[in-house]
Amino acid sequence: MQNAHRDVSPKSIKLVSLNCPFSSFNLIDNEFQGIPAIRRCFSLARSFHCKTLLIEDISPAGIIEEENVELLTLYPQYVCRGLKRLSFWKSDFQVINDLANQNNNDFVGYVILKRDYISTQNKDQWHIFEAVFKKYEHKHNCVPSPNNYDVSFCDKRFSIKGILYCQQNTLNKSCAHVALRSLLSRLIPNENISYRMLNKIAQQVSSKPYHPSDGLTVACMQEIFKAFSIGYADLDYEKTSIDNPNIRTDIPYQKHLYAGIESGCGGLLGFSMSGPMAKDAKHIIPFYGHTFNKDTWAPDADMSYFNIGGGVGYIPSEMWTSSFIGHDDNFGPNFCVPRLYVKPEQVQYVVELKKSKACYGGIIAEAQALQFLYSLHSKLEKKNQWIKRLRTHSDPKNQTVVLRALCIEQKEYLTHLSSIQCWKGKKESSFLIDALSGLLPELLWVVEISIPHLFPANERKLGEIVLNATLVRDDSKEMDYKLFLLARLPEHYYLINSTNQYGPNFIKVPSEFVSHTPLIQTIQ
Amino acid sequence: MSAVYSSPKIARELKKQFGDKVRPIKVEMKYTKEIGQFIAKVESAQRKTEGSKLCFK
Numbered sequence: 001m002q003n004a005h006r007d008v009s010p011k012s013i014k015l016v017s018l019n020c021p022f023s024s025f026n027l028i029d030n031e032f033q034g035i036p037a038i039r040r041c042f043s044l045a046r047s048f049h050c051k052t053l054l055i056e057d058i059s060p061a062g063i064i065e066e067e068n069v070e071l072l073t074l075y076p077q078y079v080c081r082g083l084k085r086l087s088f089w090k091s092d093f094q095v096i097n098d099l100a101n102q103n104n105n106d107f108v109g110y111v112i113l114k115r116d117y118i119s120t121q122n123k124d125q126w127h128i129f130e131a132v133f134k135k136y137e138h139k140h141n142c143v144p145s146p147n148n149y150d151v152s153f154c155d156k157r158f159s160i161k162g163i164l165y166c167q168q169n170t171l172n173k174s175c176a177h178v179a180l181r182s183l184l185s186r187l188i189p190n191e192n193i194s195y196r197m198l199n200k201i202a203q204q205v206s207s208k209p210y211h212p213s214d215g216l217t218v219a220c221m222q223e224i225f226k227a228f229s230i231g232y233a234d235l236d237y238e239k240t241s242i243d244n245p246n247i248r249t250d251i252p253y254q255k256h257l258y259a260g261i262e263s264g265c266g267g268l269l270g271f272s273m274s275g276p277m278a279k280d281a282k283h284i285i286p287f288y289g290h291t292f293n294k295d296t297w298a299p300d301a302d303m304s305y306f307n308i309g310g311g312v313g314y315i316p317s318e319m320w321t322s323s324f325i326g327h328d329d330n331f332g333p334n335f336c337v338p339r340l341y342v343k344p345e346q347v348q349y350v351v352e353l354k355k356s357k358a359c360y361g362g363i364i365a366e367a368q369a370l371q372f373l374y375s376l377h378s379k380l381e382k383k384n385q386w387i388k389r390l391r392t393h394s395d396p397k398n399q400t401v402v403l404r405a406l407c408i409e410q411k412e413y414l415t416h417l418s419s420i421q422c423w424k425g426k427k428e429s430s431f432l433i434d435a436l437s438g439l440l441p442e443l444l445w446v447v448e449i450s451i452p453h454l455f456p457a458n459e460r461k462l463g464e465i466v467l468n469a470t471l472v473r474d475d476s477k478e479m480d481y482k483l484f485l486l487a488r489l490p491e492h493y494y495l496i497n498s499t500n501q502y503g504p505n506f507i508k509v510p511s512e513f514v515s516h517t518p519l520i521q522t523i524q
Numbered sequence: 525m526s527a528v529y530s531s532p533k534i535a536r537e538l539k540k541q542f543g544d545k546v547r548p549i550k551v552e553m554k555y556t557k558e559i560g561q562f563i564a565k566v567e568s569a570q571r572k573t574e575g576s577k578l579c580f581k
Contacts, residue, residue: 174581215581218573236576240569251566270580284580309565310558349578363566371559379549396554435541441529468529475567478560479553484531494549495538496531503553504531509538510545 003192004062005112005129006151010085013096013154016053018045018088032113032126037167040332041111044133045088048108052089054099054153059083063194064114064129070172070196074212075118078171082115082126087153088133099154107158109133110151116169128167132160133333135289141325141336143289144522145264147186163288165333172199176216178329179286180224183266183353186288188228201227218349221268230265231354233361238348248344250309251363257287258318259362260352263407264522269326270349271342282348289325291336294456296320305399314370317404317448320456355407357443358469362405369403369447369465371479372487376494376506386490386515390462393451402450404461406520407469410440416520422490423460423515432493432511440485443469448519449489460516463489490514 016022024042032038045053060068060080071078091106093099111131117124132149135141146161164185166178173181173195184193195212202220203210216224218236225232235256240247253269260267270284298304298319307313323336352361377394380387393400414437421427445468450461466485474480481504487494493511496504539546 170581176580213581215579217579218576222574233570234573235569236573236578238578239576240572243572244565244569247569251569270578282578282580308559308562310555310561312555312558312562349573349576349580361566364563367559367563367566371553371555375551375554377554379551431541432538435537436534439529439534439537470529473563473567475564478564479556482530485529486531486534493538495535497535497548498532503556504551506549506551507535507539508547508549509535509542 003150005060005064005192006062006149007157008058008061008152009155010056010058010153012057014055015094015096016055017092017094018050018053019092035126035128037128037330037332038111038113038126041086041109041128041131041133044136044332044334045108047136048088048090048134050088050090050108051092054087054089056085056087056153057083058085058112063192064112066194066196067129067172070199071116074172075121077118077120079117080114081117081124082113084113085153086111086113087151096154099156102158104159107160109160109162110153114169116171118171123171125169127169128165131165131333132162133165134160134162136334140291140293141289142292143325144262145186147189163327163334165327165329167329170213172212174213174215175329176221176284177212179268179284179327180216180221182286182327183268183288184224184228184230187230187265187353193228198224221351225353229356231356231358232351233259233354233363234349234351236349248347253342253344253347253350254318254339255306255316255363256350256352256361257324258290258316258321259405260354261287261290261324262317262404262522263355263362265353265355265407267353268349268351269342269347271346272348283330284349285326285328287324287326287337290318290321290339291323291325292320293322294320296322296456308367308370312370312374313399314366315400315402315452316366317402317450317455355443355469358407358445359472360445360469362407362445364473365405365407365445365447365467365469366403368467368479368483369405369445369449372465372484372494373401373449374399376487376489380489381491384490384514386462389451390449390489400452402452402455404448404450404455404519406446406448406522408444408446408520408522410437410442410444412520413440413444413446413466420517422513422517426512426514428512432509440466441468441470444485445469446520450516450519454516455519458516459519461519462516463487463513488513490516
């Protein structure tokens, strides 16, 4: 039942060769009203050198059937005039029996197209109910934790890894609804989230009579996150800028987005449209990946430095991100949006999605870690050349350490520690890792510490600061030392032994790692 | 009541395992005010978002 709309048997089928002289422009103009998002899907198929298109006419099932019931309630004249499932294949096959010989490697993506018709509203429009395409095979494109989607064609089941794309129809779903469904479908893979489900939750907190075509307020979105136990850290720039006109530069939207993306949860960006036709339109889109370009120039320039205030700063790892990867329901799936493209003054709202048990976000984790690192600076012994280099970069005069915050499970961290070796070929002692296994909470913020050139080209680090992600920060204190669990740097682990009115007292415990180690790999 | 997971608890366990290889170090916490103010600014902005009237369609 959960996957019914993806598994439904076709009523009729058609195989189309994508080889010359096929024109996707003609097909989309003639059959699908020239919708730009559908053109984008065909462009992705071309990028993968697809040779075959399978078009199936299908009946509404599962959450599509549920949507039709909702649409009939909202618009009694509603008719679902068409439903097609399109799949794109790298292999060249002419007869449908050959589908049995295809496998997941040949399969590049699918699109379910739906045609909504309401005579009284002069509405007759195709839209993409959902689509999934493989990640573009460029090594600079990073998508942490993509989901697996099972889908059947002519009753043969295939599987594809990607991030669900959905398009609004302005009837029962807006840009906010489809952006949420994209990201939630990855975070709750076992549940097929329907728009009726989202609307039912949103209705509960709507301050005025709720109609889904009016979109979703921030309160509705927050209620949806809570209903699905999804953690979030969000910021309304429009509202907070009344008290702090510098909020957009003090806390750049990119930091929220990047923290959510890097931890595999994603983020949402709400912004006002620009251009003569934009009027007061507010749009929101989901992001789930980023590019990583080790040759990016910015980290060598002043602009790469993030100053948190009072002359304290660092280089965030997002500086090697040229673009965020996301969907725009108006234009299609899997776009690279340059990190600095949306101007800060256009941005009204940003959401960092967090793992359900994370009590605070990546920005706070990095700031907390920074204090421990800069405080330990003068205590780092100079005998080891890598500690000496870290001392130089964490010196108050330089402050050029690179930080990368990841929210990961305890077992992922311990697996990482036990599987890596330092540049001198040494592995961590197994009894230290065994000892740690019972002493760490299930969810951690791991803030990796590196330095320029070691981080981007080598993808290596000098250690990490590990924080308890499951503890609510005590905001009555300037710094909450209870969040700190340990710092690992070459040769030693640093731990808080006790805390008194003057602050924490530390101990150091030997580590087998004497040099730099690989970064945590979250990227597919 | 001590926290279920805490650095002092890890420190106690590792002291048992590593004995005299464990060394105390005196660390003066730096930038408490600056970093504390930044965190307060982030938390305050996120709290203010609770009553947001923004709508996206």
